[in-house]
Amino acid sequence: MTLSKRSVILILFSILVLNTAGIGLVTYLPKYLLYLGIENPVIQLVMTIFPLTLFVFPPILGKLSDKFQNRILFIIIGALGIVLSFVLFLFTQNLFLIIALSLLYGFFGAAFRIIFTLYAELVDNDTRYISYYNAVSTCGWFLGSQLGGIFIDVYGIQNIFLFLILFSTINLGSILLIKENRTLILSHYDNKTNESRNNINEVKTISISVYLGLFFRNFGIKPIMVVLSIIMGFHISSDTQVGFLIGLNFLIQVALMLLIGHIISEKNEKLILILGYFFSTIAILGYIFSNSFFSFLISQIFIAFSYSMFWSATVMYIAQNSTPKNKGRYMGYANSSTFSGGFLGGLLFSYLLVVFNSNYYSAMYFMIIFPVLSSISILLKFKQHSKPKLINK
Numbered sequence: 001m002t003l004s005k006r007s008v009i010l011i012l013f014s015i016l017v018l019n020t021a022g023i024g025l026v027t028y029l030p031k032y033l034l035y036l037g038i039e040n041p042v043i044q045l046v047m048t049i050f051p052l053t054l055f056v057f058p059p060i061l062g063k064l065s066d067k068f069q070n071r072i073l074f075i076i077i078g079a080l081g082i083v084l085s086f087v088l089f090l091f092t093q094n095l096f097l098i099i100a101l102s103l104l105y106g107f108f109g110a111a112f113r114i115i116f117t118l119y120a121e122l123v124d125n126d127t128r129y130i131s132y133y134n135a136v137s138t139c140g141w142f143l144g145s146q147l148g149g150i151f152i153d154v155y156g157i158q159n160i161f162l163f164l165i166l167f168s169t170i171n172l173g174s175i176l177l178i179k180e181n182r183t184l185i186l187s188h189y190d191n192k193t194n195e196s197r198n199n200i201n202e203v204k205t206i207s208i209s210v211y212l213g214l215f216f217r218n219f220g221i222k223p224i225m226v227v228l229s230i231i232m233g234f235h236i237s238s239d240t241q242v243g244f245l246i247g248l249n250f251l252i253q254v255a256l257m258l259l260i261g262h263i264i265s266e267k268n269e270k271l272i273l274i275l276g277y278f279f280s281t282i283a284i285l286g287y288i289f290s291n292s293f294f295s296f297l298i299s300q301i302f303i304a305f306s307y308s309m310f311w312s313a314t315v316m317y318i319a320q321n322s323t324p325k326n327k328g329r330y331m332g333y334a335n336s337s338t339f340s341g342g343f344l345g346g347l348l349f350s351y352l353l354v355v356f357n358s359n360y361y362s363a364m365y366f367m368i369i370f371p372v373l374s375s376i377s378i379l380l381k382f383k384q385h386s387k388p389k390l391i392n393k
Contacts, residue, residue, distance in 0.1 A: 002129065003122045003188060007178050011119045012136045014174045018082070018112070019140025021167035024148035025086075025105075027246055028160050030227050031239075035157045036093055040230070040358040041350055047226040048346030049099055053106025054113075054339035061111050062332025066325060071118040072180040078112025079175040081105075083168045090161040113335055116315070117328045121185050125319040131261020134312055135254045142250035149243020189324050205321050206330055209381035210314055213277055213374040214337040217310065220370025221280050221303075222342030223349035224287060231360055235291050245293070249300040249307075256308035261316075269313045270382050276310030277374035279303070284368050288361055310374075345370065 002008050026047075033043045065071050085105040092098060116133065123129035144167075151163045224231070232242045264272060279302050286299030314334060322330045345367065352363035 003124070003184055004179070004181065007180070008119065008122050008129070010174050010178045011115055011122075012132065014079075014115065014171050014178075015133065016136050016140040016143075017167050017174065018079070018171040019137050020144040020147065021082075021086070021164045021171070022109075023141040023144035023246075023250070024160065024164055024167075026226055027145050027229050027243075028148050028152060028157065030230050031152070031233075032157050032160055033098075034230065036095075038095060040227075040360070041353040042095070043230075044223065044227060044346060044350040044353055046095070046099055046102065048223070048343055048350060049102040049106065052339075052343045053103050054110050055336050055343050057107055057110035058113060058335035058339070059329065059332035061114060062117065062328035062330075062335075065114050065117065065328040069182050069186070069324075070180070071114050071121075071328070072178060074111045074114045075118065075178070076175055078108045078110070078114070079168070079172045081108030082112060083165065083172055084108075086161055086164045086168055090165065110335070114328060114331075117331050118180060120315075120319040120327065120331075121324055124188070127261050127264060127316050127320075130316055130319060131257050131312065134257035134261070134308075134315070138250040138253035138257060138308075140250075142247040142254065145243045145247035145250065147243075149239045149241075149247075152239045152243075185324055206318055206333075207381060207383040209377045209383075210273075210317060211333055211337040212377040212381070213273060213310065214314065214334060215341040216370045216373040216377065217277050217280055218338050218341030219345035219348075220341075220367040221284060221345075223346040224284060224364060224367060225303075226346075227360070228287070231287060232296055236293055236296070241293060245296050245300055248297065249304045252301060252304035253308045256304060257312055260308060260312040264313060264316060269317060270378060272309045272313045273378045273382065274375045276306050276308070276313065277371050277378065279306035279309070280371035280374070281368055282306075284364060284371070288364050306371075341370075 030043050030047060033046060034040075038046070061074055065074050082105065085101055085108060088101050088104075089098070092101070119133055120130065148160065148163060152160060155162075228246060229242050232245060236242055236245075260272065283299050283303040283306060286295070286302060290296045290299055315331075318330050318334055319327070349363055349367065352366055353360070356362040
């Protein structure tokens with residue numbers, strides 16, 4: 001069931017549009033920095049700034065949205081700030097200002113990500129609707145990588161921020177139409193609790209292995225993904241083809257997200273998590289040995305399966321094991337685990353590029369082990385849906 005079909009539809013549209021812009025920034029900012037004449041190790045370091053802010057702020061902002069019981073205010077601030085960040089990016093080519101704007105963008109991005117928490121509450125944590133959200137998210141990434149590549153081929157990399165401003169402005173307009181009926185959300189939750197004549201004892205029931213899995217996986221592969229367009233560019237000359245390869249990953253994820261939403265259960269979510277992380281290891285190996293369009297294509301298929309599996313299982317597990325009073329905090333922890341891994345992994349990757357004289361392939365060998373650690377942490381520590389304890393009245 002949904003508590004507001006209008007708001008659910010608007011959120012899905014918002015995610016589609018903003019992810020179109022978001023992936024455009026992550027995918028093509030390295031190429032833009034290369035256009036400015038910045039060296040590869042510095043490019044990797046700049047791209048590491050994004051997960052730094054997304055590591056620090058999600059738990060804080062999520063907890064504040066729990067405390068004030070107001071999600072939409074943070075979401076609007078995030079959407080407005082993202083537009084402002086892209087506008088400022090448009091008017092600078094200074095490296096230090098770009099780094100400062102990356103930090104600013106990360107803060108506003110963290111605020112906007114609370115939108116998933118609101119969405120989960122509006123759809124009553126239904127796995128089917130959550131799979132719709134994940135599918136629409138990846139569809140936006142597909143569109144962004146495709147349209148971004150075409151835009152660059154036509155108008156040049158120097159104009160990429162015009163593309164990002166357009167889509168982020170459309171997103172802001174849709175966000176302003178969303179209405180959060182907090183009273184309805186809380187009363188619906190209370191009614192469900194009262195039906196069973198129990199109160200939920202709000203204790204931490206999320207297995208720590210979920211956060212460890214996110215951390216290690218993103219430590220190993222996030223730094224590679226943010227410069228993937230450069231790595232592909234060593235063997236593929238067309239930005240449209242590179243955009244297709246990056247976007248194909250997301251296109252496959254659309255179907256997989258929908259599929260997993262229908263098949264996931266307590267019995268198989270642990271297996272889905274383990275396989276999802278293991279496929280990330282295979283993908284890294286694929287990127288190392290790929291030297292043509294078709295070899296990169298196979299690697300992209302593996303990464304599509306990887307993300308669809310572990311991320312779907314993770315957010316569904318957290319959504320169903322949290323309440324309106326703590327959901328923002330727990331989702332904040334998940335985002336923080338994701339981006340702290342990306343940040344620290346990015347620092348290591350940047351250092352390795354210096355050590356190996358900007359050789360991406362030598363540095364990538366060191367990153368293979370970390371998705372394996374994710375699979376091991378889930379295998380040893382993951383607890384099947386630990387439901388919140390019930391206390392009789």
